[in-house]
Amino acid sequence: MTTLEQKIWDLALPICEKNNVELVEVNFKKQRGENILEIIIDNESGITMDDAVNVNQELSDLLDVVDPIDTSYCLEVSSPGCERELKNENDLKKSIGKYINVKTYAKILIDKYEVKEFEGDLLDFDENTLTVDVVVKTKKKQIIIERNKIAKVRLAVKF
Secondary structure, eight states: OOHHHHHHHHHHHHHHHHTTOEEEEEEEEEETTEEEEEEEEEOTTOOOHHHHHHHHHHHHHHHHHHOOOSSOOEEEEEOOOTTOBOOSHHHHHHTTTSEEEEEEEEEEEETTEEEEEEEEEEEEEOSSEEEEEEEETTEEEEEEEEGGGEEEEEEOOOO
16 A cells, blocks of 8 residues: 555545445556556445445535645546455455455366366355365365465355
């Protein structure tokens, strides 16, 4: 997180708490030639349009007063979506029992198959591993994946 993003985080956090939403991420980026200040919020029951509008309006008003960004930008407040990335311990804790997608840096040998991407239910985790109930070639199996081998973990939609 850049210094600017941390400053925006510190401004946005009390607004999010007041509105009973979790501040997930702050990004200041350039997209199609335009500066975008992206605020990602979430809630156990999902984000409503009113949640996004309320946070957007309150944060916009505060940013107009504090003026931490010295260039023009567009403020966007949104949810992380149904396939949100799980970035920290808190995200993983809230996702136990949920269906996830795990991508590893290299293939892992499971029985006689080399697999680099898994989908299944997150059963548990600790600082070194994730335990996931997966299906590998039609066979249900509980696997333990070392966290240092994981490139990305996100929620997944089960079809």
